[in-house]
Amino acid sequence: MEVNGNTFLITGAASGLGAATAERLVSAGGKVVLCDLSDAVRSHAEALGDSAVACSGDITSQEDMQAAVEAAVELSEGRGLAGVVHCAGVVSVAKLVNRDGTPADLDAYAKTIQINLVGTFNVMRLAAAAMAKNPPSDEGERGVIVNTASVAAFDGQVGQCAYSASKAGVAGMSLPAARELSRHGVRVMAIAPGVFETPMMAEIPDEAAAALAAAVPFPKRLGKPDEFARLAEQIITNTMLNGEVIRLDGGIRMQ
Numbered sequence: 001m002e003v004n005g006n007t008f009l010i011t012g013a014a015s016g017l018g019a020a021t022a023e024r025l026v027s028a029g030g031k032v033v034l035c036d037l038s039d040a041v042r043s044h045a046e047a048l049g050d051s052a053v054a055c056s057g058d059i060t061s062q063e064d065m066q067a068a069v070e071a072a073v074e075l076s077e078g079r080g081l082a083g084v085v086h087c088a089g090v091v092s093v094a095k096l097v098n099r100d101g102t103p104a105d106l107d108a109y110a111k112t113i114q115i116n117l118v119g120t121f122n123v124m125r126l127a128a129a130a131m132a133k134n135p136p137s138d139e140g141e142r143g144v145i146v147n148t149a150s151v152a153a154f155d156g157q158v159g160q161c162a163y164s165a166s167k168a169g170v171a172g173m174s175l176p177a178a179r180e181l182s183r184h185g186v187r188v189m190a191i192a193p194g195v196f197e198t199p200m201m202a203e204i205p206d207e208a209a210a211a212l213a214a215a216v217p218f219p220k221r222l223g224k225p226d227e228f229a230r231l232a233e234q235i236i237t238n239t240m241l242n243g244e245v246i247r248l249d250g251g252i253r254m255q
């Protein structure tokens with residue numbers, strides 16, 4: 001799938017990995033709908049010029065995501081929604097049993113699953129239905145979906161039961177979704193980032209961030225959002241990538 005001249009929906013585009021991906025795809029000649037719960041998405045879209053439009057919305061809402069998909073179809077001027085890079089998500093930390101012996105909050109667990117896992121399925125199903133209507137390329141390709149898992153899907157740490165389960169679900173959906181959507185010429189991939197320098201990670205104390213950077217075999221630093229965006233661009237343009245989860249982590253294995 002070419003980026004140049006095609007239209008992409010980026011969720012979580014007000015911040016971090018999503019914002020960097022929107023920037024990269026526009027600089028490669030693509031058009032983007034920047035979607036986020038946060039209104040900050042408007043200034044990000046304005047900064048990217050005529051190739052970008054903003055769309056406020058919650059990834060767990062059918063109406064909001066349908067509107068985001070339709071905004072992308074409209075922006076495409078007849079070419080259709082070519083791809084989605086789904087970055088919106090939340091991090092959460094909670095122990096199964098607290099220090100005082102009380103069990104973890106069930107609603108908080110369900111909320112993380114609802115946003116990270118159900119939200120991903122919601123974006124994927126609505127985007128795929130729109131992509132299935134696209135005219136196929138010479139090779140029969142109609143679209144590509146790039147989801148965001150996490151290395152926590154594979155090596156989750158203490159307190160990450162909800163986050164790890166949600167991201168393992170995202171990783172687990174890659175292959176069945178790719179298999180099913182192959183008949184429409186739509187590819188599905190996921191990126192599992194290690195630790196990246198984004199506002200999400202800025203919430204952790206400096207010492208903890210330094211320890212995480214030191215735990216990366218090479219390079220000994222946190223990932224930069226544009227390194228995620230470059231992999232998303234490669235997945236979009238490389239038709240052989242399908243049904244897989246790619247770790248992007250400098251070799252880190254969380255302890």
Ligand SMILES: NC(=O)c1ccc[n+]([C@@H]2O[C@H](COP(=O)([O-])OP(=O)(O)OC[C@H]3O[C@@H](n4cnc5c(N)ncnc54)[C@H](O)[C@@H]3O)[C@@H](O)[C@H]2O)c1
Nearest residue numbers: 012015016017037058059088089150193195196198199200
């Ligand atoms: N930063 C990291 O180290 C890291 C590592 C592994 C995975 N990830 C994953 O990458 C993705 C992007 O993370 P980031 O670091 O850029 O975080 P971030 O907090 O900078 O950006 C996430 C964006 O998602 C938006 N969002 C949250 N809930 C939403 C909802 N219900 N509907 C619409 N938008 C919503 C937020 O408003 C925010 O702008 C997340 O799924 C995260 O779990 C990040």
